[in-house]
Amino acid sequence: MRQPACRVFPPVRRPMPTPEPAPIPSPMAPQFLRYAGAGAIGTALHYALLICLVQLVRLDAVVASTLGAIAGALTNYALNHRYTFDSARAHRHALPRFALIAAGGIALNALVMAAVLAVAGPHYLVAQVIATGAVLALGYLANRAWTF
Numbered sequence: 001m002r003q004p005a006c007r008v009f010p011p012v013r014r015p016m017p018t019p020e021p022a023p024i025p026s027p028m029a030p031q032f033l034r035y036a037g038a039g040a041i042g043t044a045l046h047y048a049l050l051i052c053l054v055q056l057v058r059l060d061a062v063v064a065s066t067l068g069a070i071a072g073a074l075t076n077y078a079l080n081h082r083y084t085f086d087s088a089r090a091h092r093h094a095l096p097r098f099a100l101i102a103a104g105g106i107a108l109n110a111l112v113m114a115a116v117l118a119v120a121g122p123h124y125l126v127a128q129v130i131a132t133g134a135v136l137a138l139g140y141l142a143n144r145a146w147t148f
Contacts, residue, residue: 031085035080035084035143036136038076038079038083038084039136041075042071042072042076045068045071045072046065046072049068050124050128053067053068061113061124061127065124065128066109069105070102070106073105080098080143080148081098085148087148094147097147101139104138105138105139109131109132109134112127112130112131112135113127113128113131116130116131
């Protein structure tokens, strides 16, 4: 007598879980970090000048901040042209554009400084930190899109 053949079922094929694709890194992220690093150097100069002018010369905080911002902007231009954006654009084209954006940033800095000091009345360095944050993001986007 013949035995019935065992029915062997093929293994159940379950779909393999597909891992989520790795996020595509934004080319802006490393560039923004370089921009922030260069900005940190310009900001350190800005703050050092601000503190010296307020503490030693007794200059008004808004005026001292504006002078510090100009010194920081000049430093930032040199660093950003070469280090952040590695721009091939000639200085005669990039510098006037940077100067326009920097002038806007300096005006925004002075406006935020005056507003925070008038409304909230904190220490001038607290107002400067708030102003620096406002200028950082707008300056990066404008310089990336238009200057370099």
